[in-house]
Amino acid sequence: MRLGIDLDGVVANFNGGWITFYNEEFGTSLGSDVIDSWDGIPAATHFASMREFWDWARYLKGASLFRHLETYDGAVNTLWNLAKSGHTIVILTSKPYWATHDTYEWIAEHKLPTREVHILDEKWQVDCDVYLDDAPHNIYDIHLHRPDRATVRFIRPWNHPVPGTHDVATWDEFQSFVDAHQA
Ligand SMILES: [Mg+2]
Structure with a gap:
């Protein structure tokens, strides 16, 4: 099957990443669980808008925030297991235009088992059998446009159940879901 895999909040620990940089630079002690919407x-910060946040996140230690993110436990291993089982890993990630090259470098550094990367907002435009995402609007939109495919929500504090979609809390659960799912 073609598995459409989001990066930030699913494979890459986006919030953990910016919070570490933020605490270091501004002397704060925000917890990694500070974001719940x-x-x-x-x-949660002194930034007046997301625009101000992105202006900051664009330049951190010689690259954008996206170049520095760590992977979630189990993410890369599970993707390799799925790829070895014959599934095609399709990366579907939304990014600011200035993060394009950092995104490819990050994918290469972490050796994600993929030959197909799409940097786009409307992820449903890429035909997959299973989609895995954490963003509320993506989960909703993918299911709306591809109701005959499986949309899977990676449960995070900032998302919520969407009728007709599936939930997983861990990468092991995603592996089990794919194993049990027939395209
Ligand atoms: Mg995401």
Whole structure:
């Protein structure tokens, strides 16, 4: 099957990443669980808007934030297991235009088992059998446009159940879901 895999909040620990940089630079002690809503960053920081946040996140230690992110436990291993089982790993990630090259470098550094990367907002435009995402609007839109495919929500504090879609809490659960799913 073609597995459409999101990066930030699913494979890459986006919030953990920016929070580490933020605490270091501004002397704060925000916990890694401070974000519990989509676009909740301005409320948790001194940034007045997401625009201000992105202006900051664009230049951090010689690259953008996206170049520095760590992977979630189990993410890369599970992707390799799925790829070895014959599935095609299709990366579907939304990024600011200035993060394009950092995104490819990050994928290469972490050796994700993929030969197909799409950097785009409307992820449903890429035909997959299973989609895995954490963003509320993506989960909703993918299911709306591809109701006959499996849309899987990676449960995070900033998302919520969407009727007709599936939930997983861990990468092991995603592996089990794919194993049990027939395209
Ligand atoms: Mg995401």
